[in-house]
Amino acid sequence: MSTTGTTRGTDHGATPAPTHDTDVLVVGAGPTGLLLAGDLATAGLKVTVVERRPAGHSNLTRAFAVHARTLEQLDARGLADELITTGTTISALRLFGRLSLDLSRLPSRFPFLLITPQYEVERLLERRALAAGVDFRYGTELGTLRQDTGTVTAELTGPSGSGGSGDAGDAGDADRSVTIRARYLVGTDGVRSAVRSALGLPFPGNSVIRSIVLADVRLKEEPDQLLTVAASPSGEAFAFLAPFGDGWYRMMGWDRRHQVADDEPVELDELKGIARQALGSDFGMHDARWISRFHSDERQAPAYRSGRVFLAGDAAHVHSPAGGQGMNTGLQDAANLSWRLAAVLRGDAPDPEALLDGYQAERHPVGTRVLRSSGAIVRLAMAHTPLQRAARDLATRLIGTVRPAADRAIGQISGIGIDYGSGARRVPDLKLREGRLHELLRAGEFVLVAPEGTTPPLPRTAPVTPDRVIRATWSDPARRDTLLVRPDGYAAAL
Numbered sequence: 001m002s003t004t005g006t007t008r009g010t011d012h013g014a015t016p017a018p019t020h021d022t023d024v025l026v027v028g029a030g031p032t033g034l035l036l037a038g039d040l041a042t043a044g045l046k047v048t049v050v051e052r053r054p055a056g057h058s059n060l061t062r063a064f065a066v067h068a069r070t071l072e073q074l075d076a077r078g079l080a081d082e083l084i085t086t087g088t089t090i091s092a093l094r095l096f097g098r099l100s101l102d103l104s105r106l107p108s109r110f111p112f113l114l115i116t117p118q119y120e121v122e123r124l125l126e127r128r129a130l131a132a133g134v135d136f137r138y139g140t141e142l143g144t145l146r147q148d149t150g151t152v153t154a155e156l157t158g159p160s161g162s163g164g165s166g167d168a169g170d171a172g173d174a175d176r177s178v179t180i181r182a183r184y185l186v187g188t189d190g191v192r193s194a195v196r197s198a199l200g201l202p203f204p205g206n207s208v209i210r211s212i213v214l215a216d217v218r219l220k221e222e223p224d225q226l227l228t229v230a231a232s233p234s235g236e237a238f239a240f241l242a243p244f245g246d247g248w249y250r251m252m253g254w255d256r257r258h259q260v261a262d263d264e265p266v267e268l269d270e271l272k273g274i275a276r277q278a279l280g281s282d283f284g285m286h287d288a289r290w291i292s293r294f295h296s297d298e299r300q301a302p303a304y305r306s307g308r309v310f311l312a313g314d315a316a317h318v319h320s321p322a323g324g325q326g327m328n329t330g331l332q333d334a335a336n337l338s339w340r341l342a343a344v345l346r347g348d349a350p351d352p353e354a355l356l357d358g359y360q361a362e363r364h365p366v367g368t369r370v371l372r373s374s375g376a377i378v379r380l381a382m383a384h385t386p387l388q389r390a391a392r393d394l395a396t397r398l399i400g401t402v403r404p405a406a407d408r409a410i411g412q413i414s415g416i417g418i419d420y421g422s423g424a425r426r427v428p429d430l431k432l433r434e435g436r437l438h439e440l441l442r443a444g445e446f447v448l449v450a451p452e453g454t455t456p457p458l459p460r461t462a463p464v465t466p467d468r469v470i471r472a473t474w475s476d477p478a479r480r481d482t483l484l485v486r487p488d489g490y491a492a493a494l
Contacts (some may be wrong), residue, residue: 069415087116220284
């Protein structure tokens with residue numbers, strides 16, 4: 001790792017060297033990469049995003065759930081309210097026919113789960129990134145990368161070598177190679193990450209469940225529950241059904257007795273059969289607009305950082321779709337990393353290396369917990385022996401009747417309960433004299449909240465200069481404490 005620029009205001013970030021084509025190269029234009037790129041460009045940095053898909057190509061992926069903590073992060077970027085209009089909100093999660101988790105108890109402006117297609121999240125994040133000046137290069141792939149002191153050099157291959165923002169290049173051109181030199185590179189390019197492969201990082205883990213079928217369908221009959229997750233009495237099948245709010249439903253199912261390769265065709269009759277086993281009805285399922293089969297792995301990279309290269313989202317961790325935590329975890333990775341890179345590149349960090357290492361220290365344990373919680377849900381759904389079903393009944397009864405256990409489960413799945421320790425706790429959307437905290441965070445800066453009439457100094461270790469801090473006042477005059485909030489909405493040490 002580079003150890004240059006360890007004092008505030010040094011060359012570690014203030015002015016890009018002429019040899020750099022961009023401050024940060026982001027590989028992958030899914031939700032994680034788009035949020036990261038938008039944050040960095042909003043902070044005044046030069047950002048380039050490369051994506052192997054052509055421009056405008058819809059990414060029909062599996063994500064559909066946006067949890068409360070992610071909505072808080074999007075609210076701090078002015079996007080949450082618009083995103084909510086694209087989907088359906090659900091205030092309770094019903095699991096295995098007997099366990100209901102009441103999301104309305106969440107201490108958040110968003111006490112619910114939003115069901116909306118991933119492409120709606122991407123649309124808003126891409127629009128924000130383009131408005132902030134991000135340079136998009138679609139139809140372009142990473143070939144190799146190497147690191148030198150202060151620089152990451154990436155060889156890219158694409159139909160035009162480079163294209164302007166939103167430009168897919170000329171599809172008739174032969175593939176060309178272009179070199180880009182960046183100060184940092186972030187791989188947000190998914191489970192088959194070219195960045196992770198180029199670094200030679202392992203991706204240990206295993207396949208948890210095979211032959212999951214997934215589709216977007218219409219129904220002739222509306223289910224009693226908005227969101228339904230259930231297993232057949234024998235444990236031979238389970239299914240998930242949730243509405244997008246526009247007449248389409250997301251259906252996911254698994255049948256223990258029909259385990260085939262991912263490339264085996266899927267017919268609508270297969271989904272209907274699984275639904276009847278697990279949900280008791282296929283609800284007149286028809287007109288699938290897309291349908292696929294996949295397997296689910298549990299894997300995590302041991303390191304999210306290698307020198308000037310970082311991993312985030314599915315490039316760093318992948319797990320079962322149970323709980324809908326995948327996209328959410330990636331977006332929260334990006335929110336944690338973006339302000340650190342911005343502080344270092346702008347020369348605000350007293351100890352740049354420690355600040356960047358904090359990304360691994362905070363987010364890697366979260367990735368591990370998500371693997372465990374999503375894995376536990378899918379294993380409960382797959383329970384088929386009498387002993388396994390008895391264990392599932394006991395677990396669901398415990399969570400359903402013991403309030404602290406239910407609150408912990410809801411906090412983990414929604415992200416609201418995730419803190420980083422050492423005082424880095426989630427700060428709720430405070431009502432301040434100057435407005436809501438999330439509204440103030442939209443500037444992408446630290447917010448210092450203090451009693452009226454006081455001007456407390458910043459701690460020497462704060463990775464921010466006084467001219468970049470937004471100062472706010474408690475709405476309650478009785479409060480005499482001081483709180484420094486990071487751009488990702490977590491408390492910073494004082």
